[in-house]
Amino acid sequence: MNRGLYVAASGMLAMQARQDQLSNDLANAATPGYKPDRAAHRPFGALLVENVTGTQGVGTMAAGVRLEAQATDLRAAPLRQTDEPLDLAVDGDGYFGVQTDAGVRYTRNGRFAAGADGTLVDQLGNRVLGRDGNPVRLRPDGTVDPAAVGVFAVDGVTKVGDSQFTGNAAGQATGRVRAGALEGSAVDAARTMVEMMANLRAYEAGQKALTTIDDTLGRAAGLGAIR
Amino acid sequence: MYSAAAGMAAQQQRLDALSNDVANVNTTGYKRVRVAFRDLLYTPERLATQGITEGAGSAATIVGRGHAQGSLQRTEEPLDVAIHGPGFLRMRRADGTEILTRDGNLRVDAQGRLGSERGDLVQPEIRLPEGASPADLKIAPDGRVTLAGRELGRLQIVTVASPDGLRALGDNGFEATAASGAVRAAPATTTLEQGALEGSNVDMGDAMAEMMEAQRAYEMASRAIQAQDRAAEIANAIKR
Numbered sequence: 001m002n003r004g005l006y007v008a009a010s011g012m013l014a015m016q017a018r019q020d021q022l023s024n025d026l027a028n029a030a031t032p033g034y035k036p037d038r039a040a041h042r043p044f045g046a047l048l049v050e051n052v053t054g055t056q057g058v059g060t061m062a063a064g065v066r067l068e069a070q071a072t073d074l075r076a077a078p079l080r081q082t083d084e085p086l087d088l089a090v091d092g093d094g095y096f097g098v099q100t101d102a103g104v105r106y107t108r109n110g111r112f113a114a115g116a117d118g119t120l121v122d123q124l125g126n127r128v129l130g131r132d133g134n135p136v137r138l139r140p141d142g143t144v145d146p147a148a149v150g151v152f153a154v155d156g157v158t159k160v161g162d163s164q165f166t167g168n169a170a171g172q173a174t175g176r177v178r179a180g181a182l183e184g185s186a187v188d189a190a191r192t193m194v195e196m197m198a199n200l201r202a203y204e205a206g207q208k209a210l211t212t213i214d215d216t217l218g219r220a221a222g223l224g225a226i227r
Numbered sequence: 228m229y230s231a232a233a234g235m236a237a238q239q240q241r242l243d244a245l246s247n248d249v250a251n252v253n254t255t256g257y258k259r260v261r262v263a264f265r266d267l268l269y270t271p272e273r274l275a276t277q278g279i280t281e282g283a284g285s286a287a288t289i290v291g292r293g294h295a296q297g298s299l300q301r302t303e304e305p306l307d308v309a310i311h312g313p314g315f316l317r318m319r320r321a322d323g324t325e326i327l328t329r330d331g332n333l334r335v336d337a338q339g340r341l342g343s344e345r346g347d348l349v350q351p352e353i354r355l356p357e358g359a360s361p362a363d364l365k366i367a368p369d370g371r372v373t374l375a376g377r378e379l380g381r382l383q384i385v386t387v388a389s390p391d392g393l394r395a396l397g398d399n400g401f402e403a404t405a406a407s408g409a410v411r412a413a414p415a416t417t418t419l420e421q422g423a424l425e426g427s428n429v430d431m432g433d434a435m436a437e438m439m440e441a442q443r444a445y446e447m448a449s450r451a452i453q454a455q456d457r458a459a460e461i462a463n464a465i466k467r
Binding site: 012015016017019020021022023024026027028029030031032034037039067069070083084085086109111112113114115116117118123124138140141142159160161162163189192193196197200203204207210211214 | 228233235237261263264265267269272278279281283284293294312313386389390392405407408416417440447451452455457458461464465
């Protein structure tokens with residue numbers, strides 16, 4: 001009987017974790033180049049339930065759920081025209097490379113600016129890498145040659161925040177750089193809102209299951225009460 | 228819940244920047260504000276399920292100004308100059324500060340010196356001979372100022388490596404800083420046009436569309452907070 005309590009509670013914890021991810025997606029619904037997270041619920045290992053008076057098995061029962069896998073949906077989002085010469089977007093596959101203190105990071109957020117030394121920098125001041133791996137120099141008129149900006153293929157892409165990804169460099173990618181455009185956020189607002197509502201209702205259902213089991217246990221305990 | 232709140236704060240910053248843009252839609256030489264967004268740190272989920280991370284929302288940074296050319300407005304005033312391409316006019320304030328400006332709405336002061344409406348003087352100084360009418364001034368695309376064929380001086384067009392690093396002093400004036408790099412001559416492709424002014428580069432339609440997007444994003448983040456609040460309420464109701 002007690003087992004049911006933990007099954008319901010584990011479900012609620014999984015929903016809570018998913019709810020946090022969905023909130024983060026919604027907070028980034030307008031972040032250029034943002035890629036949303038997807039999660040998969042998996043049951044814990046199933047238990048073989050046995051008849052307590054004998055050794056006869058009565059079947060299996062799941063011991064709860066948890067968020068098993070998280071994957072970032074790396075599909076490209078539509079590009080948006082901004083007409084700013086330093087807004088760049090990768091049209092197709094690949095990532096911009098930026099040189100950070102922690103090493104090379106990759107990004108699809110191309111809202112870049114000019115650094116004091118005449119190189120292209122990202123919004124945090126990190127230098128953007130060119131095709132040859134060196135910083136990209138701006139033209140004298142303050143614009144940038146899209147062909148000079150590197151687009152890198154990356155394996156094992158992981159989000160690390162600040163619009164950056166880590167991963168293993170795998171050479172040049174096929175994507176082309178377009179100036180004057182930004183890639184939108186890949187968050188589908190309607191889908192995320194619906195998932196959030198469904199998730200909240202499932203959370204509520206978990207709570208109802210929990211309180212129902214608690215009620216039942218209370219009644220069982222009440223059987224032995226001496227009046 | 229806090230990640231959604233961070234998202235709301237970021238959108239609020241963007242709305243503030245957009246309001247500023249819209250308010251300056253008629254300001255000569257105004258450049259729209261560029262706001263950049265990024266997602267924040269990802270931390271392992273606290274229930275320690277392997278490989279599940281939680282993001283901390285989003286943040287906004289102002290990366291500088293948009294440098295798209297503002298629309299040119301023909302005024303036919305001899306003392307109006309518009310700058311085509313990147314670059315600034317060099318002027319000096321009354322207190323001696325050197326400033327850069329794109330506002331080409333020039334004036335001739337009581338001493339015959341060429342300067343701005345606010346009394347900033349063109350650097351190096353250009354002085355009209357006594358009795359000369361400003362209406363006879365000719366300003367060439369390269370900045371040379373002539374009066375009836377006689378050269379009086381040259382309007383210097385300058386730029387910096389990173390115009391976003393300039394410090395805004397108000398009244399359309401900017402000052403070079405370490406972040407902007409030193410003042411140098413603008414590329415030869417930058418030219419002046421007499422008898423026109425550069426309008427603001429804020430596009431009302433774009434600004435309105437962006438404002439709606441910001442408002443929607445703000446609303447969605449607030450819905451996420453409501454959902455988190457409701458979840459907390461449900462959790463609290465377990466113990467009756």
